[in-house]
Amino acid sequence: MTTRGIYFFSNDLRLHDNTLLAQAAGEVDELICLYIDDTLFPSARYRPEPLSTKRNLFKEASLAALESQLANLGQMLWRYQASSLKQVYALISHLEINLAYVSKQVGWFEQQVFHQIATNAPQLNWQVGNNHTLWSEAELPFKLSELPGSFTGFRKKVESLATKAPLIKPSSLPRPMHFQSDKFSLSRQNQVSLGNESFNGGEQAGLTHLAQYFDSNAPSYYKTVRNELDGWESSTKFSPWLANGCLSAKQILTELNTFERHHGANESTYWIYFELLWREYFQWYGHRHQQQLFTFTGIKKQSPLTSFYPERFAKWCQGQTPYPLVNACMKQLNQTGYMSNRGRQIVASCLVNELQIDWRYGARYFEQQLIDYDVASNWGNWQYLAGVGADPRGQRHFDLTKQTQLFDPQGKFIEKWQGQCDLALDSVDAADWPC
Template identity: 55%
Template sequence: MSRQVGLFLFKNDLRIHDNLALATAAAEVDQLICIYCLEPKQPPSSLRAPSNLSPHRQFFLQQSLTDLHQSLKNLGQQLMVTNDSPLDIIPQLITQHNIGHIYCSEAAGYYERLNWQRLIKRYPFIGFKSITTHTLFEIAELPFPIAELPDSFSKFRKLTEHLSIKLPQPKLASMPPSPAVFIPWPDPSPIKVDNLLFEGGEQRALAHLKNYFNSELASTYKETRNGLEGMDYSTKFSPWLANGCLSARQILRVLHAYEHHKGANDSTYWIYFELLWREYYQLYAHRHGKKLFSFSGLKLTKPATSFYPERFQKWCNGNTPYPIVNAFMKQLNSTGYMSNRGRQLVASCLVHELGLNWRYGASYMEQQLVDYDVASNWGNWQYLAGVGADPRGHRRFNLTKQTQIYDPKGDFIKKWGGDNFDSQLDSVDAADWPISRS
């Protein structure tokens, strides 16, 4: 009997716990090739140079892949990492190893799903399986078709927050071996990272999950979640969630155990509330596909904003007339991270105070954030720009009032040098600047 050879394409699921797609592949084939492609996952989604990722993003991913490779080695497997696109490397492996089955975790990103469909059309004789691992619910479990996803989070929450959620899958105990195939890892360029807040990888994710719920922080989360700096004001699960080192179901299981032993309150519910917000944007990306990156978003008319290069550069560098925004942007550039409150304020500033095309802001965050997630990032930017899932339209924050509430003594601004800026926003008349494509 011929041996069944399969291929598993890792994407944003860099773990061996609660990975149903990987478990399915391991159970159905005799030999398995595990591969990760470093090429940018959504090149047309952004307006930046695709390879220009921040050192923090690169370093976190590098750590996560190294950790996954070690976990696979412990199971007699190996992880192959390549700079090639899946559309280039997978055909080579199909020919070389007579691959009959290809697996992956379902992706929220439109362009990832497009590439997957291209492979399916190109190889109709191969069995393809894409399995949900990045959400709390499977689409088939929802009380509505994905085409009828509610147009606001509040409507979605009312329909879903009481639904039962499956328990996470156990850690893989064994895997089929890899065939005799060797693809050397790309030589990593030296990455210099200062102000390292997060270490990548499933092991660090599990350690953080355990440490967070061993503390009492979950019981005060709702009161502290709008903090600006530090590791304790919010859960800080997002970098590992974004890279798939940790699943939403794993978090929810430990949250429920915490509530059982230490008591449930508004704060513990609010952690679930935030997981539902993330869930909504994952489904939002599935539902709206390419529109996630459209200037007009879900609306019929385009925003009354444009692209002014000098203003955008000053926003990126934290050199605007708004000290709180400057402080957040300098924090982001230095650490690869920013609080949720900060993300709202800098986005509001870019769109409403500076009059800039929101997609350039979303693209810059894609480049910088260590917890970049295509659905949450682009969905939230649409929300702030008034072209997404918000029936009330634009979300404009009073930056002076926000500063008084969240940094009343100016400590955060002072630490990050937010009050050091060029008093002149525009050095030339805006009419002289080119208008970007929309």
């Protein structure tokens, strides 16, 4: 009897270190590889549409690269772009598929998609794996319900845990299934694009950057430059490939450990691991708190003293506030799809504290713009800064004058990104009456 499987690519757009794909390769005779586009997920009140050009290009390039790699192994990547899952259920029934593989989803909306498929295709036996974290849930030294309420508590429990070595890419895959694609509204049209000038989407681009970074001496001085607002070498720049699953956290950690063995460990190399742990914490934070990741009161169930001012929000998005450093950061984001970690903290603090706007609007705007958007890291960090998340200190308020003095004392960043703006913050009041 022929065993047939379906692999749902999602946050794991790669062949290397893909334990779930390796499992599928060993269990099924025939396989269909399917990617369900983000446009399928339910839109939310605070989500701007559509995704930015930069973010979309990086995703498209990553999918095109994955399709090419699968083709080298005799497989195909299919995409489903409709707003209903009915034809996916029909495809599963038509092909008599009995095994389904999917990486564990952090996002609550993404989870609902696969819950719908499972409900409407009850014949499927699901295999859910951890393709986006350093450890599986079973490897954590605590139950998920007992996840520490702060990063420090989490770090102390997991910092010394061993990690499994990343897998090499499979040498072969099960043969593809053939069917009439237009009958089920499936497509293989992937836009081939390099993304943007610095970040090229796809697994091979990610592996190339990973090798180049650890072939340099940059890891040895990372901590001294990590707060710079601009510049390719000011941070590791792994996040776009991590967020799209073109690289795994285990691959990065393995290269970091190799670098330390050959060149020595110091505070900077440790800090790279430290930040991988921050990412890991937010992944499990998302799994633990589910829908609370998106609620105004966060996990602390307390309402920030903010509201929504459409004019202020629009000016924040466009980089037209009274705060030049904030403007420069937002214009950098809008033009490149990327912003430094320090910049993200600065603009988020401004939105919540100076502009007094509901933090969720900022989180949604980042979701639209960032090429390295990661549901757990993005929403977890915004909650943290707004005082409704994992920060035991409560709301974080950055002094914008001090931040400018520290990180752009000569005004070069502000000048480069044209952060100066003469517009008043408000031209109307809260009731939209002219000021």
